[in-house]
Amino acid sequence: MRRITSGTWLVLGLFALWEASARLGWVDSPNWPPVTEVVAALIRDSITGELPLRVGGSLWRMFSGLLAGGLAGVVVGLAFALVPVTARLFGVVVEALRPIPVPAVIPPLVLFLGLDDPMKITVVALTVFFPVLTNTMQGVRAVEVEAIAMGRTFGIGPWRRAAFIVLPACLPYVLAGLRVALGLALVVTVVAEMIAGEQGVGNYLVVMQFAGRAPEMYATVLLLAALGYALNRAFVTLEKRAIHWWFAMGR
Amino acid sequence: MNITRRATLAIPAALAAPSLRAQSLTKMRVSVIPVLDVAPLHAAIREGYFAAEGIEIDTSTTAGGATGLPGLVAGQFRVVFSNVVSIMLGVREGLPFRFVSGASKGKDAPPDILALLVRKGSGITTGRDLEGKRMASNTRNNIVWLRGMAWVEKTGGDWRRVSTVEVPFPQMADALAGGRVDAAIFSEPFVAAALETHGDKLERIGWPISETAPGGTNAQYVAMAEDLAANADLFDRFGRALHKGVDWVNERAGQPALLELIANFSRVPLARLQKTALPAYPKGVTPAELDELVATMQRYGLTGTYPASAGLIHRTARV
Numbered sequence: 001m002r003r004i005t006s007g008t009w010l011v012l013g014l015f016a017l018w019e020a021s022a023r024l025g026w027v028d029s030p031n032w033p034p035v036t037e038v039v040a041a042l043i044r045d046s047i048t049g050e051l052p053l054r055v056g057g058s059l060w061r062m063f064s065g066l067l068a069g070g071l072a073g074v075v076v077g078l079a080f081a082l083v084p085v086t087a088r089l090f091g092v093v094v095e096a097l098r099p100i101p102v103p104a105v106i107p108p109l110v111l112f113l114g115l116d117d118p119m120k121i122t123v124v125a126l127t128v129f130f131p132v133l134t135n136t137m138q139g140v141r142a143v144e145v146e147a148i149a150m151g152r153t154f155g156i157g158p159w160r161r162a163a164f165i166v167l168p169a170c171l172p173y174v175l176a177g178l179r180v181a182l183g184l185a186l187v188v189t190v191v192a193e194m195i196a197g198e199q200g201v202g203n204y205l206v207v208m209q210f211a212g213r214a215p216e217m218y219a220t221v222l223l224l225a226a227l228g229y230a231l232n233r234a235f236v237t238l239e240k241r242a243i244h245w246w247f248a249m250g251r
Numbered sequence: 252m253n254i255t256r257r258a259t260l261a262i263p264a265a266l267a268a269p270s271l272r273a274q275s276l277t278k279m280r281v282s283v284i285p286v287l288d289v290a291p292l293h294a295a296i297r298e299g300y301f302a303a304e305g306i307e308i309d310t311s312t313t314a315g316g317a318t319g320l321p322g323l324v325a326g327q328f329r330v331v332f333s334n335v336v337s338i339m340l341g342v343r344e345g346l347p348f349r350f351v352s353g354a355s356k357g358k359d360a361p362p363d364i365l366a367l368l369v370r371k372g373s374g375i376t377t378g379r380d381l382e383g384k385r386m387a388s389n390t391r392n393n394i395v396w397l398r399g400m401a402w403v404e405k406t407g408g409d410w411r412r413v414s415t416v417e418v419p420f421p422q423m424a425d426a427l428a429g430g431r432v433d434a435a436i437f438s439e440p441f442v443a444a445a446l447e448t449h450g451d452k453l454e455r456i457g458w459p460i461s462e463t464a465p466g467g468t469n470a471q472y473v474a475m476a477e478d479l480a481a482n483a484d485l486f487d488r489f490g491r492a493l494h495k496g497v498d499w500v501n502e503r504a505g506q507p508a509l510l511e512l513i514a515n516f517s518r519v520p521l522a523r524l525q526k527t528a529l530p531a532y533p534k535g536v537t538p539a540e541l542d543e544l545v546a547t548m549q550r551y552g553l554t555g556t557y558p559a560s561a562g563l564i565h566r567t568a569r570v
Contacts, residue, residue, distance in 0.1 A: 029448075030424075031422075110321075110325065111321075111325045206285075206312070207285055207517075207518055209421045210285045210286075210420070211285070211518035212441070212444040212523070213520070
């Protein structure tokens, strides 16, 4: 078994502080329940199957959005970097759309896409698109000129060069963009679910808030923190496997 | 949640109307807020009244009334539950909302579904004391705010000199106890929750509905005029089923069965609901109650030309 790291001790210490602050009345509000009650609520609603179902739904929406937005980001990023005319045509539009906060575009998206999965997945995809796009473009710029020149010398056409030389070479950048996007995607999924519809973890959070059930509210917050952490760890592991050559080069 | 709701809907429906073909159910999406006022809708769903009329109700919860009415205009919902002030403001702007059914009203005597709370020992007892102070309302320009302003005026204050701060209901008790606002207009079940958890710090000084407009109108169900004209039969069936739900709720006033129903959809703990004041559940909407409301709105700055109220009431709400 691995030794417990100092980071784990810090988390446990913070939980102890939370418990003490609620039990000893340092924070005197019903909206600040002790962490043990929060964990009890988490276990209760996990056993009934409600939370696992909702988490599953949220994750499904998140990964759909991640896939759609990630693919679009890579394709557009490659196009912008390899075919300069596309960047000149669409670059301004993309740069103008990028700084818009996602919660601000949810109302018009509701108008066009409704309140269900299409709207929520689109919101996630939009969020994921931009970091992946920027990183892909940066990645293409970092591809070694010799690699592309050698491809040309061997008579490989532009499509195959993009797919088999440029894309693998810029994969580390794409994956770094996806990792940033992964964290954002979870946040945005929950925000979209909080606004409308009766699906997912976000809706659970709103219902519990309106029912005045603080332990369930914080249980969701804890769950999301754990989920975000686990997703990131899983992604790093996959990343190490996918681009082990990059790490092997000592970069 | 959705799955269990459909399941509970299907079982009584199968018993009540065996001849009904399951495929013939018309889906209607209704926007609701998780509040006590929508108990009849949930009763009608659970008891299978909608299924017996060939309707499947898909409720969509929104945190406030704000997303409901725009969603109705955009065609996302067939029916929206909303507070009457927001509805009438939409009507004033030319939106073709029509009342399909009443939802909730204040009772003629306390306890109200709204209450004005202040900190104990703050010395505030009237609207006059609130002048120059900060008062929390969940939203500006809705029924809660309007009744609060009417209360300020009724108790000798000038509503223009009370500044309104928007605080969501779940955070009101903390904001008030923490001194961030000087008074707050709570709606049930948040009144019961605040007095339960902050009872040593907060006290109630007013009943905004029964002190200013006893039995005053509060919230309704609305639909779009074109949809009502094109699908009058569907909405007749909707109205019939919903009103059977109203009967179910009214027959069980003060009984545990009603509180269990509310606890089920709102997730509010049963123990708290036992201390919660419930609204009156009307079936209809009357021109008189809308006229009274419009007059109050005009008085508190929500001025403008409102169409004649009788024309806004669909036949399902003329009961």
